[in-house]
Amino acid sequence: MPVPGSSPAKPFTAELGFASGSLTPHRATFVRRLSEMAGAYGDAAAARAILATGDDPVVYAGYDGDVPEEPGHLLFRTTIINPGTVGSEFFMTRGHHHVRDSAEFYLGMSGEGTMLMESRDGEFAAETLVPSAVVYVPPGWAHRTVNTGGTPLVFLAVYYGDAGHDYASVERSGFSRRVHRGEAGPEMRLAASGLGGAAG
Numbered sequence: 001m002p003v004p005g006s007s008p009a010k011p012f013t014a015e016l017g018f019a020s021g022s023l024t025p026h027r028a029t030f031v032r033r034l035s036e037m038a039g040a041y042g043d044a045a046a047a048r049a050i051l052a053t054g055d056d057p058v059v060y061a062g063y064d065g066d067v068p069e070e071p072g073h074l075l076f077r078t079t080i081i082n083p084g085t086v087g088s089e090f091f092m093t094r095g096h097h098h099v100r101d102s103a104e105f106y107l108g109m110s111g112e113g114t115m116l117m118e119s120r121d122g123e124f125a126a127e128t129l130v131p132s133a134v135v136y137v138p139p140g141w142a143h144r145t146v147n148t149g150g151t152p153l154v155f156l157a158v159y160y161g162d163a164g165h166d167y168a169s170v171e172r173s174g175f176s177r178r179v180h181r182g183e184a185g186p187e188m189r190l191a192a193s194g195l196g197g198a199a200g
């Protein structure tokens with residue numbers, strides 16, 4: 001078993017916890033709280049109201065596999081999105097483009113969610129992410145994952161070592177659709193602005 005933080009020059013095996021999202025060994029962990037991404041939600045007042053209570057909930061967290069961020073490698077990461085909403089909009093990841101347009105695939109491990117994807121010219125797609133589902137993100141498509149269930153959404157993502165993460169393009173203009181808790185279940189609604197069009 002390799003020492004975490006070292007570049008694996010040799011084959012190795014890592015173990016996934018399908019319910020917990022744990023990854024052993026891992027190079028790093030990450031935690032994203034609401035205060036770091038409050039602007040991602042459509043209802044800014046609802047986000048401020050949560051934070052004003054002194055609560056700063058963990059929206060998502062995860063583990064990075066012990067692989068160097070270098071060309072030729074495949075990075076992999078588990079993510080656990082907690083259940084919850086800001087206003088009626090479900091907890092979700094910030095979403096990003098890759099700096100270098102390159103594909104990624106997701107494996108659903110626990111819980112239920114939706115992946116929002118949008119191409120650089122504004123084409124939109126959504127795919128359901130549930131245990132055993134593999135969702136393919138083509139090169140050039142921004143992607144965001146939304147927890148539409150009442151339990152943590154756990155998934156594995158695999159992407160190129162030199163893909164890089166461009167969060168700024170999504171922060172500027174968001175996705176064209178948002179996923180809300182509706183009376184009869186999750187509802188996809190048009191956002192006020194999206195990645196497509198002049199602002200994209």
Ligand SMILES: [Fe+2]
Pocket residue numbers: 096097098104143159
């Ligand atoms: Fe990605």
